Amino acid sequence: MVEVTGLVLAGGAARRLQAAHPGADKGLLPLAGRPLAAWLIDNLAPQTSSLLISANRHLDTYRQLGYPVLADHFPDLPGPLAGIHAALQVCPTEWLAVAACDTPFLPPDWVARLLADTVPAAAIPAPSQHGSPVVTAASGFQARDPACATAPRTGHPASPAKPSRIAPVVYASDPEQPHPLVAVLHRRVLPSLEAFLQGGNHRVRQWYGGQGAHTVRFDEPNAFMNLNTPEDWQQAEARLARGRAWHASVHPPY
Numbered sequence: 339m340v341e342v343t344g345l346v347l348a349g350g351a352a353r354r355l356q357a358a359h360p361g362a363d364k365g366l367l368p369l370a371g372r373p374l375a376a377w378l379i380d381n382l383a384p385q386t387s388s389l390l391i392s393a394n395r396h397l398d399t400y401r402q403l404g405y406p407v408l409a410d411h412f413p414d415l416p417g418p419l420a421g422i423h424a425a426l427q428v429c430p431t432e433w434l435a436v437a438a439c440d441t442p443f444l445p446p447d448w449v450a451r452l453l454a455d456t457v458p459a460a461a462i463p464a465p466s467q468h469g470s471p472v473v474t475a476a477s478g479f480q481a482r483d484p485a486c487a488t489a490p491r492t493g494h495p496a497s498p499a500k501p502s503r504i505a506p507v508v509y510a511s512d513p514e515q516p517h518p519l520v521a522v523l524h525r526r527v528l529p530s531l532e533a534f535l536q537g538g539n540h541r542v543r544q545w546y547g548g549q550g551a552h553t554v555r556f557d558e559p560n561a562f563m564n565l566n567t568p569e570d571w572q573q574a575e576a577r578l579a580r581g582r583a584w585h586a587s588v589h590p591p592y
């Protein structure tokens with residue numbers, strides 16, 4: 339089994355929450371009574387062999403969640419790539435699985451589903467036997483997404499055939515849009531990421547594009563719901579309350 343380290347990204351400024359919650363640190367705001375980052379830890383811990391938290395404020399509070407906390411090495415919150423960079427510098431495994439702290443409803447097996455797209459080239463059937471493993475874009479947004487080098491393997495012959503290679507970055511998408519901060523990255527990308535950030539760049543999908551990133555599609559509805567505003571929080575609380583009500587109806591306490 340491929341060993342992978344999880345990274346909960348909670349180092350952002352949470353600007354959209356500041357009007358309602360001045361000084362808010364998003365990962366520490368409660369959802370159904372628990373810090374938002376704790377929901378991501380619950381999701382990632384069973385899927386990974388070690389776990390890191392990326393934060394730039396309230397580091398001691400984040401440490402109380404039970405995992406090492408890393409601050410960015412680049413100043414002024416340049417964006418999530420800075421958190422990924424700090425994590426790759428200490429990542430003890432070949433692969434890092436990254437999730438933003440504001441996506442509390444991720445599928446329980448998303449890491450394995452992304453890693454399945456990183457199989458070594460040697461494990462992919464040779465073109466002469468089974469057709470080329472090279473794949474083509476399959477949906478509208480993928481065709482528009484500059485970071486999307488290829489789509490899920492189709493097994494259909496492509497013309498002209500190109501040599502396959504292991505994608506060092508694979509990220510999730512759903513039928514509506516890509517989700518670049520639900521991703522697995524191989525640690526060999528660190529030098530490239532460091533050079534990108536040192537050049538004053540910060541755009542996630544611009545850098546992914548340079549890595550030949552793949553995307554894997556997920557069809558679960560609302561799995562990537564993202565909490566940015568107080569209204570998002572209300573929707574998430576209501577969703578959890580509906581889930582609890584459903585659970586109580588299926589498993590009554592008598």
Ligand SMILES: Nc1nc2c(ncn2[C@@H]2O[C@H](COP(=O)(O)OP(=O)(O)OP(=O)(O)O)[C@@H](O)[C@H]2O)c(=O)[nH]1
Nearest residue numbers: 348349350351352353354415416417418421438439
């Ligand atoms: N380490 C680190 N993480 C960041 C940084 N900026 C954003 N993030 C994280 O990346 C994820 C997506 O961030 P955004 O939605 O762009 O920013 P945000 O801070 O969550 O919220 P807004 O400021 O309202 O956009 C979140 O998990 C953030 O905590 C950064 O500069 N450093």
